[in-house]
Amino acid sequence: MKLVCLIVVFYLTGIESVIPQTVNSAARDSLITRRYLRNREYSDIYKENGDLSYISPRGELAGPVKYIINGRVTKTYMILAIPESPVAFAIVPDFTVKVIDEKSSGVRTPSLKLGGTLYFRLSKSVSNYKYATLKFTHHSNGQDGEALNENGTINTHDGNFSTNYLTVGYNSGRKTRALNAVSYSLNHYGGFEWHKWFHYEKALRNDYGFTRVIYDFSLRRYVRQKENWRAEVGLNYAINAMQNYDAFSIKKRLNAEASFNYSFPFMNNVFLMAAMGYYGEDPYNIYYRNKYSYFRLGVSSGL
Secondary structure (H helix, E strand, O other), X not given: OHHHHHHHHHHHHHHHHHHHHHHHHHHHHHHHHHHHHHHHHHHHHHHHOOOOEEEEEOOOEOOOOOEEEEEEXXXXXXXXXXXXXXXXXXXXXXXXXXXXXXXXXXXXXXXXXXXXXXXXXXOOOOOOOEEEEEEEEEEEOOOOEOOEOOOOOEOOOOEOOEEEEEEEEEEEXXXXXXXXXXXXXXXXXEEEEEOOOOOEOHXXXXXXXXXXXXXXXXXXXXXXXXXXXXXEEEEEEEOOOEOOEXXXXXXXXXXXXXXXXXXXXXXXXXXXXXXXXXXXXXXOHHHOOOOEEEEEEEEEEOO
């Protein structure tokens, strides 16, 4: 009888020790699962916050150069996106071409950007996301001619343009709960762009926005989780010293754009696009001395 009692006592003691272990194991598994899903959802946010690609007949209307069609192709390739890790890495190509309205219909100097982005998740929340980025970008136009003509003007025919830069950024946003299958998201980005640590075309010295502060805002509407429209405003301002331009030379230092992209129900990640803005420094490589207001129509996509 004593032996039976001892067996019962040992059995009950074992159960009492196993139950807490089982509960703790389940809690750990649940935490790991939540972290896994959260990091995977952040990877989707990184891609969704990337710039849109577009095709625009006639390009920047009202600009100094007349174009037949302009196109931009950019995509975020998530190379490192381990769901267990809050750090991710992507390769981000960004290519822009503008077909000039002339006899040969040529693309004289395509704008080629290629770089990588590190992402650092800063919040556990997906509906109120926060993350930081560190980007390295190479920007060139594939030409090898002298950047300056003999008279000191810019050689926009085959002049070399190249620069490399880092951008440190902070992203935050808030997604609302769906009401009648409709939801919204507010998205903010602030960044600081720096070129001077790396090689650049010598003709740009004292004449180019090497250091820029950046702010972008977007409001997006979703219907049944499909993005219905996107309104965006982007501003950046050069703060480095430039010859012949003081710190308040807005006409040279400011770039600004507002755009609206609308997707009909039958479209799949494609929008009709309308944009208007001002370039104090045309970002299309060797054309950087051009300053103008513009209006752009076309079709955009998140790819």
